[in-house]
Amino acid sequence: MRIAQIAPLYEAVPPRLYGGTERVVAHLSDALVARGHDVTLFSSADACTRATLVPVRDQAIRLDPAPLKSDLAAHLSMLHEVRKRADDFDVLHFHVDMVHFPLFEDMAARTLTTLHGRLDLKDLAGCYRRWSQFPLVSISKNQREPLRAANWAGCVHHGFPPELYPYSAAAGGYLAFLGRISPEKRPDRAIAIARAAGMPLKMAAKVDDADRAYFHTVIEPLLQGPGVEFIGEIGDADKPAFLGNAAALLFPIDWPEPFGLVMIEAMACGTPVIGWRCGSVPEVIDDGISGRIVDSEAEAVAAVRDLASLPRAAVRAAFERRFTADVMAANYEALYADRLLDTATAGEAVVTPALLERAQTARLRA
Amino acid sequence: MRIAQIAPLYEAVPPRLYGGTERVVAHLSDALVARGHDVTLFSSADACTRATLVPVRDQAIRLDPAPLKSDLAAHLSMLHEVRKRADDFDVLHFHVDMVHFPLFEDMAARTLTTLHGRLDLKDLAGCYRRWSQFPLVSISKNQREPLRAANWAGCVHHGFPPELYPYSAAAGGYLAFLGRISPEKRPDRAIAIARAAGMPLKMAAKVDDADRAYFHTVIEPLLQGPGVEFIGEIGDADKPAFLGNAAALLFPIDWPEPFGLVMIEAMACGTPVIGWRCGSVPEVIDDGISGRIVDSEAEAVAAVRDLASLPRAAVRAAFERRFTADVMAANYEALYADRLLDTATAGEAVVTPALLERAQTARLRA
Numbered sequence: 001m002r003i004a005q006i007a008p009l010y011e012a013v014p015p016r017l018y019g020g021t022e023r024v025v026a027h028l029s030d031a032l033v034a035r036g037h038d039v040t041l042f043s044s045a046d047a048c049t050r051a052t053l054v055p056v057r058d059q060a061i062r063l064d065p066a067p068l069k070s071d072l073a074a075h076l077s078m079l080h081e082v083r084k085r086a087d088d089f090d091v092l093h094f095h096v097d098m099v100h101f102p103l104f105e106d107m108a109a110r111t112l113t114t115l116h117g118r119l120d121l122k123d124l125a126g127c128y129r130r131w132s133q134f135p136l137v138s139i140s141k142n143q144r145e146p147l148r149a150a151n152w153a154g155c156v157h158h159g160f161p162p163e164l165y166p167y168s169a170a171a172g173g174y175l176a177f178l179g180r181i182s183p184e185k186r187p188d189r190a191i192a193i194a195r196a197a198g199m200p201l202k203m204a205a206k207v208d209d210a211d212r213a214y215f216h217t218v219i220e221p222l223l224q225g226p227g228v229e230f231i232g233e234i235g236d237a238d239k240p241a242f243l244g245n246a247a248a249l250l251f252p253i254d255w256p257e258p259f260g261l262v263m264i265e266a267m268a269c270g271t272p273v274i275g276w277r278c279g280s281v282p283e284v285i286d287d288g289i290s291g292r293i294v295d296s297e298a299e300a301v302a303a304v305r306d307l308a309s310l311p312r313a314a315v316r317a318a319f320e321r322r323f324t325a326d327v328m329a330a331n332y333e334a335l336y337a338d339r340l341l342d343t344a345t346a347g348e349a350v351v352t353p354a355l356l357e358r359a360q361t362a363r364l365r366a
Numbered sequence: 367m368r369i370a371q372i373a374p375l376y377e378a379v380p381p382r383l384y385g386g387t388e389r390v391v392a393h394l395s396d397a398l399v400a401r402g403h404d405v406t407l408f409s410s411a412d413a414c415t416r417a418t419l420v421p422v423r424d425q426a427i428r429l430d431p432a433p434l435k436s437d438l439a440a441h442l443s444m445l446h447e448v449r450k451r452a453d454d455f456d457v458l459h460f461h462v463d464m465v466h467f468p469l470f471e472d473m474a475a476r477t478l479t480t481l482h483g484r485l486d487l488k489d490l491a492g493c494y495r496r497w498s499q500f501p502l503v504s505i506s507k508n509q510r511e512p513l514r515a516a517n518w519a520g521c522v523h524h525g526f527p528p529e530l531y532p533y534s535a536a537a538g539g540y541l542a543f544l545g546r547i548s549p550e551k552r553p554d555r556a557i558a559i560a561r562a563a564g565m566p567l568k569m570a571a572k573v574d575d576a577d578r579a580y581f582h583t584v585i586e587p588l589l590q591g592p593g594v595e596f597i598g599e600i601g602d603a604d605k606p607a608f609l610g611n612a613a614a615l616l617f618p619i620d621w622p623e624p625f626g627l628v629m630i631e632a633m634a635c636g637t638p639v640i641g642w643r644c645g646s647v648p649e650v651i652d653d654g655i656s657g658r659i660v661d662s663e664a665e666a667v668a669a670v671r672d673l674a675s676l677p678r679a680a681v682r683a684a685f686e687r688r689f690t691a692d693v694m695a696a697n698y699e700a701l702y703a704d705r706l707l708d709t710a711t712a713g714e715a716v717v718t719p720a721l722l723e724r725a726q727t728a729r730l731r732a
Contacts, residue, residue: 057489064488066488068484068486068487068488069487069488069489070487070488070489070490070493071489072438072463072464072465073463073464073487073489073490073492073493074488074489074493076464076465076467076468076493076496076497077489077492077493077496079468080493080496080497097438097439098438098439098442099438099442101442102442102445102468102469103468118434120434121434121435121436121439122430122432122434122435122436123423123435123436123437123439123440123443124436124439126439126443127436127439127440127442127443127446130442130443130446131442131446
């Protein structure tokens with residue numbers, strides 16, 4: 001198929017530092033190329049991709065040192081360019097929330113829009129209702145809760161190449177916490193669990209400006225006690241060792257996490273995840289195989305004490321079965337096939353008989 | 367004419383506290399009604415207007431206590447509603463930068479877009495080039511500098527009802543500074559000028575979070591000396607007395623100010639403005655009548671010493687001639703007439719012979 005991937009312009013594809021959406025778009029684009037598709041990526045010029053790159057800005061917005069920029073103008077210019085070339089593609093896959101809706105109304109059936117963020121924002125329901133002709137993809141089933149009536153075409157979990165986080169057979173002697181320090185990530189819970197379980201905790205955590213007061217008043221005092229090592233923000237290069245050497249990842253969140261990439265990063269290393277029953281967690285963790293889904297600190301402590309029941313090889317196997325980039329690409333391929341069938345039915349001209357056959361095969365498989 | 371005014375959703379129309387754009391939309395809408403037009407205002411429901419209100423959000427975004435909101439979704443929903451009703455209007459007047467472009471491409475000639483902000487942002491030129499069919503209005507000539515090639519249909523200075531800032535015949539014994547404390551507003555220059563001229567300075571200034579460091583390190587030490595009174599942020603109710611009792615307003619800016627409402631607020635009170643030759647200042651101040659345009663602190667000090675040469679009645683007269691809401695509405699009316707002539711030429715059906723005649727009269731007058 002001829003597939004356009006339209007990425008946000010905030011971070012490079014993949015990002016230099018953090019940034020989930022652009023990372024997923026990077027992996028998806030490469031995996032679709034590997035599966036034989038003709039993929040065109042619209043993004044900033046600093047992308048690294050196996051797809052054909054259409055650069056629409058000299059660099060990603062967030063790290064661009066220019067003092068005055070306009071996110072909206074940059075995205076609208078990109079979408080104008082996508083529309084000019086829209087006839088070159090069988091399917092257009094957007095990762096930019098809803099900003100593209102007004103430009104692609106006359107070809108909505110040929111588009112797919114993955115929503116990457118939380119959906120419990122006040123203004124979203126009205127907007128998605130007004131443009132309900134656009135088929136949407138969630139990144140977990142739970143993410144849909146605030147927008148159950150929206151036009152959901154599918155649910156595709158994130159994935160990444162299995163070699164990115166190598167399997168590590170031997171568990172280290174510490175628990176890991178990785179993420180931003182913020183009340184909704186509950187770093188305080190992670191500390192309480194580790195202490196109660198009598199196991200050291202290493203915290204690799206970024207502190208944003210918005211969370212500095214919380215860090216100073218709530219978390220810093222907790223770090224004074226024994227057994228907790230705060231190592232600050234770490235880069236991509238350090239994450240495999242940090243996660244792979246841990247006995248388990250603690251994911252004691254208190255918010256509707258739409259996916260939670262770090263859970264599958266840990267699983268890829270063979271490191272089981274102890275996660276709260278919240279947001280996407282029950283969908284991502286195979287309870288008793290790749291980790292434990294818990295409802296309380298007591299359950300989390302019990303899970304830490306019972307880590308021997310979660311063999312690391314089985315954790316890695318769960319990752320390989322469900323969360324590789326190729327699995328993600330195959331799932332999206334089936335949804336693209338749906339789009340092709342829909343548009344072919346609608347009498348549009350872009351679908352050749354060969355493509356149609358391929359699409360029907362994918363639909364049967366899906 | 368049947369005119370739609372499309373306001374931003376960030377502040378109420380007019381704003382409860384600060385906010386320039388929504389204030390101008392409020393005055394323009396009321397003045398157009400007073401001139402006999404059929405005006406419909408699209409905005410948040412907390413608007414106070416003589417126009418027919420179409421509320422598209424329960425309240426303005428910035429002061430909405432809801433923790434999670436989406437600016438973009440809110441604006442797109444509003445624009446969707448405007449488009450549904452577009453045939454009810456002869457002219458659609460947008461005050462929302464460029465977010466509406468994709469929805470009104472097929473009726474761009476019937477639209478007018480006033481740009482209210484600075485235009486030297488990295489991504490703007492490309493965006494306005496791609497949607498060059500949309501006629502734009504600047505709020506000063508100088509504002510256009512970074513985008514000289516854009517499709518400028520006119521330039522209309524801001525205005526407000528003359529009774530809002532009553533004329534005050536007697537000058538008080540202090541200089542006034544009113545605005546945000548930020549490096550580009552140069553409160554430090556205001557302090558230096560007042561001290562060199564030997565006249566007290568009163569500073570009514572808001573300190574945003576982003577400017578707190580600048581305030582503490584640069585401005586606070588300067589406040590220790592004599593003759594400067596820092597009175598913090600003041601509301602609309604206190605501004606007429608604060609400006610009207612001043613001998614002059616200091617406006618020593620260091621950035622491309624697109625308009626600068628406070629200059630005409632001072633003028634309405636009869637208070638002359640001493641402004642830097644920067645941004646819109648040379649267009650707004652009638653040099654030697656409503657104030658002085660200066661290039662240096664020495665010139666500013668000389669202007670303070672020579673304030674007797676600027677009679678307050680002449681300052682007020684300059685305001686009444688150029689900057690009332692009715693003057694602004696008349697200027698926009700002429701531009702709306704241009705739109706009517708253009709769309710009539712293009713063979714569209716919405717223009718009646720009576721309207722056409724009125725439009726041609728307005729064009730002759732303009």
